[in-house]
Amino acid sequence: MQQHYQVSQHYALCHHCDIMCELPSIGQEHQAVCPRCHTKLARKQTNMQLNTILYSSCALVMLLLSTCFIFIHIKVIGIVDNLSLLSIPNILYEYQYSSLMLLFLLFILIFPICALVIQLILCSPINLSKYHKRNLLIAHGKLSHWCMPEIFMAGVLVSFVKLASYGEIGVDNAFWSFALFVFFYLKSSIDFSSRHFWNEVASNNFVKTDLQPGKTGISQNIRLCLHCHAMLPAGLLRCPRCKYKGKLRQKNSIQWTIALLLTSLMFYLPANIYGIMNTVFLGSASSSTILDGVIYMWQEGDYPVALVIFSASVTIPILKILALSWLCYFVLVVKKKNKDDCLQMNRLYNIVEFIGRWSMIDIFVVSVISALIRNKEMMSVYPDIGAIFFASVVVITMIASQKYDPRLIWDKN
Incomplete structure (x- = not known):
């Protein structure tokens, strides 16, 4: 938290680590961050x-x-x-x-x-x-x-x-x-x-008791509304500000995440086995997979593009599945958690949230090429069934990361 501003009586409950923070008076073009997990809590702009x-x-x-x-x-x-x-x-x-x-x-x-x-x-x-x-x-x-x-x-x-x-x-x-x-x-x-x-x-504060900065919300029997980030008594199921129902912790979030990850794995294999793009040249059809496209770019000497496609379409989806699986394992199995371990897991979650959507690059590439190369007499390019499977993997893993509750990383720490 930035310390050189005059402290005000405004509070925020971190939506990543559940620590209660007293917000300072934020200057123009500055922001307040959580002292525990470094998540941005508030900012002030001109x-x-x-x-x-x-x-x-x-x-x-x-x-x-x-x-x-x-x-x-x-x-x-x-x-x-x-x-x-x-x-x-x-x-x-x-x-x-x-x-x-x-x-x-x-x-x-x-x-x-x-x-x-x-x-x-x-x-x-x-x-x-x-x-x-x-x-x-x-x-x-x-x-x-x-x-x-x-x-x-x-x-x-x-x-x-x-x-x-x-x-x-x-x-x-x-x-x-x-x-x-x-x-x-x-x-x-x-x-x-x-x-x-x-x-x-x-107001973002619907708690009638005194707030204690530096302590977790769960230890003060306070929960955070995940939709509008209002602070509520743990027993209050419906948020007065956004009217959404919630609980102290989304206990079923791990089960949802695991179920979605297993579903994405089921789609990931056919997404890489089946062709993502079908080219018809003078009546002869040939289907190419994601790896075929990477190999072609590499052989043509377009190494940066080959690396971008390989990273976005092959590496990122499987790493995202592995990363979310590791996050679920950390919550379910690891009992002794120190601050450094939790901070690393929190960073991993932030990375997963940021890069996961970039796997859609290959789907948009197929869409553009298929729409442009459509000379039926000479050559045409069509999407293939692998594109559907791959798009499903990206969408499902994005939903899985949304279902995951990062506050569970810090519980019992």
Whole structure:
């Protein structure tokens, strides 16, 4: 915790290690962090609402422009094929891959648009009731975790390397508009503070007893609402601020995590055995797996791209499964926990939360290439069944990490 600011009477219960912290008076552009696990608890920014409105508005305008023009084009044997952003889901639907189409629409377009609109409404001068603010904040919290425009942009850049083997690649106006959309979207997400608006709905403290900084919430019979981060008496099942039910600990979170990890393992094997992309050239079809794509890139001398695909599509999914399994083992089996061990497990959980979604790069690469290479007479590329299995692995492991309760790492410490 930063010590050089005047201490105020505001408190926060860390959502990662359950320690009660007394927040100092935070200066502009500074943040308060948990002294136990170093998780960010609060921050104060200059002109948060104005900046969020500015960047969110710019992001929406850039996204609109990126759907109005050609995104990228490719020239194969003298024939030019153009691709717009909205044609990707249409072509995936034509190929009867509705699941991939749905993932693209939700993660790249619908969820980011909804999150940006919610940020604009909350930061605008519109006089909203506490009921409407609460619903908007709940929706924003659920949507933001599944927004992936930056991952799609990375997938597009990776696909350029693969597309170069088919023909001449060119970018158009929509590409630069979408790149600006990604920048403004990330900037608005960083500037937006949901804690500020939750405190406008109601105070974060519903505990009538005195709070004791430096002690865990469970030792004071206090629980944290995992939706709005309000501090509640342990016996209060429904949060007065967000109306969600909860318990002192999510005891079944480990069982849920293990069940989801076993399910993801069941999908991981066919995701790597079956082809992820099917290429038809002059009537001859050939299917390629994820490893085939890595080997091809390596043989072509594109070592950085090969390493990116191998890391995102092969290494990260299995390491995420192993990491979450180790976290479950630590909670269930390890009885003697010291602070250093808990801190390492907490860092591991943070890494898993951050990198897990980046495995979707390969799915977006397949979507872009399949939508662009569609000259049926000469050559066409189609998604294969392995793409469905792989996308399932990524989504299931993301849900598994959400189900895991990191506070269990620190219990009995």
